[in-house]
Amino acid sequence: MYSLFLKIKKLLLLSVSMFIVCFLVGMKKISSKKVDLIKAHSTSFSPDSIPNLQNGLAKTPPMGWNSWNAFHTHINERQIKEVANAMVNDGMEAAGYKYLIIDDAWLGMHRNKKGRIIGNPKRFPDGIKALADYIHSKGLKFGIYESPGIKTCAGYPGSLHHEKEDAETFANWGVDYLKFDDCFKNRYRTNYMDRYVRMEKYLLATKRPIVLSIHTPSVNMRVPVNKRPWQWAPKIANMWRTTSDIQDNWNSVMQKLDQQVGLYKYAGPGHWNDPDMLEVGNGGMTTTEYKAHFSIWAILAAPLIAGTDLRHMSDQTKAILENKDVIAVDQDPAGIEGHKALDNGNQEVWVKPMQDGSETVLLLNRGPKRAFMTITAEQAGLKKATYYKMKNLWSHKYKRTDELIRGYVPSHGVAMYRVWPESN
Numbered sequence: 001m002y003s004l005f006l007k008i009k010k011l012l013l014l015s016v017s018m019f020i021v022c023f024l025v026g027m028k029k030i031s032s033k034k035v036d037l038i039k040a041h042s043t044s045f046s047p048d049s050i051p052n053l054q055n056g057l058a059k060t061p062p063m064g065w066n067s068w069n070a071f072h073t074h075i076n077e078r079q080i081k082e083v084a085n086a087m088v089n090d091g092m093e094a095a096g097y098k099y100l101i102i103d104d105a106w107l108g109m110h111r112n113k114k115g116r117i118i119g120n121p122k123r124f125p126d127g128i129k130a131l132a133d134y135i136h137s138k139g140l141k142f143g144i145y146e147s148p149g150i151k152t153c154a155g156y157p158g159s160l161h162h163e164k165e166d167a168e169t170f171a172n173w174g175v176d177y178l179k180f181d182d183c184f185k186n187r188y189r190t191n192y193m194d195r196y197v198r199m200e201k202y203l204l205a206t207k208r209p210i211v212l213s214i215h216t217p218s219v220n221m222r223v224p225v226n227k228r229p230w231q232w233a234p235k236i237a238n239m240w241r242t243t244s245d246i247q248d249n250w251n252s253v254m255q256k257l258d259q260q261v262g263l264y265k266y267a268g269p270g271h272w273n274d275p276d277m278l279e280v281g282n283g284g285m286t287t288t289e290y291k292a293h294f295s296i297w298a299i300l301a302a303p304l305i306a307g308t309d310l311r312h313m314s315d316q317t318k319a320i321l322e323n324k325d326v327i328a329v330d331q332d333p334a335g336i337e338g339h340k341a342l343d344n345g346n347q348e349v350w351v352k353p354m355q356d357g358s359e360t361v362l363l364l365n366r367g368p369k370r371a372f373m374t375i376t377a378e379q380a381g382l383k384k385a386t387y388y389k390m391k392n393l394w395s396h397k398y399k400r401t402d403e404l405i406r407g408y409v410p411s412h413g414v415a416m417y418r419v420w421p422e423s424n
């Protein structure tokens with residue numbers, strides 16, 4: 001009896017000590033996982049120590065089409081393929097719009113068993129690779145949307161802790177452009193800059209040329225000056241949002257413009273300020289206002305990402321989006337962003353130095369009535385000349401002027417000139 005009692009006691013002791021050992025080993029595993037995560041997130045990025053990103057892409061501001069402003073989350077395979085066809089058939093691709101970008105809501109709700117993101121099986125039944133192949137077969141480039149947080153803005157799986165697999169997935173699918181958009185950022189206390197840095201690092205590691213377009217938490221001006229995106233984003237991205245989301249109305253366009261004042265020095269070939277995508281053609285503004293919106297984006301050397309349903313584009317919208325003279329201003333190889341030269345409240349003049357020594361001059365009338373506006377050649381930054389040749393970039397007509405660049409400008413409208421100094 002006593003020996004039975006001893007045996008039970010021994011067994012009990014053994015199980016208790018085994019339990020303690022297992023518990024300790026388990027705890028160690030958990031804490032080493034935690035340490036790995038912390039390690040992964042503690043590579044604090046210090047922008048001052050590295051040069052601007054040189055991935056060889058976006059030498060001029062990227063041009064393309066994105067699904068968000070036209071369709072929001074209501075996207076599907078058939079419609080995107082139709083847009084791809086329209087981009088080619090309506091002359092958009094020939095005008096320079098190369099990237100077709102699918103925005104939020106292309107994802108399935110969950111990652112697959114291997115932890116990989118997948119296309120939403122209802123919206124994109126043939127999968128994203130097949131869509132990318134189709135878009136490439138049209139001679140276009142393919143862009144996609146993801147977020148650095150745990151979820152995208154519309155609630156689909158984000159890339160946080162999956163940056164490596166996601167970058168590989170994008171490269172395998174043939175992605176040429178990634179819009180990496182701030183959302184659900186406060187759930188983990190990681191350095192938010194590091195999340196963008198990690199994604200770019202893994203994109204570069206795939207060796208596929210992929211334009212990186214980012215939207216960071218700091219566009220709202222609540223962060224310290226040295227953390228605003230233009231201070232650090234050029235080190236890791238080809239373009240960065242400088243504003244919150246655009247709306248299809250005049251006030252929104254004016255608000256985006258006001259937020260660009262002083263930012264011109266941060267832009268240049270490979271690195272662009274992004275005041276958000278175009279609303280031209282979506283119905284909330286007049287044709288005069290849409291012309292102004294497009295002209296402003298061009299003088300700012302902003303990425304030209306159209307956002308209207310190209311399958312039903314009106315002739316007026318097409319004439320705006322495909323205005324070659326205005327596009328040439330945006331795409332000038334010198335890559336100098338325009339700046340504000342004059343401001344009297346309702347009227348502003350913006351100028352953009354061009355590679356060939358000309359200047360583009362934008363007379364903008366924000367006021368409620370038509371206005372007569374002038375600027376001297378000198379104020380516009382032009383060198384002294386015998387006379388100046390001016391091209392009106394909306395009527396495409398040339399004229400000569402001695403010294404003054406002037407014109408009537410409609411309310412909520414622009415007059416846009418390219419001006420060359422001439423000496424004989």
Ligand code: GLA
Pocket residue numbers: 068103104145152153154181215244245
């Ligand atoms: C943010 C972006 C938009 C769009 C949506 C998608 O709001 O700024 O451009 O991508 O997310 O959810």
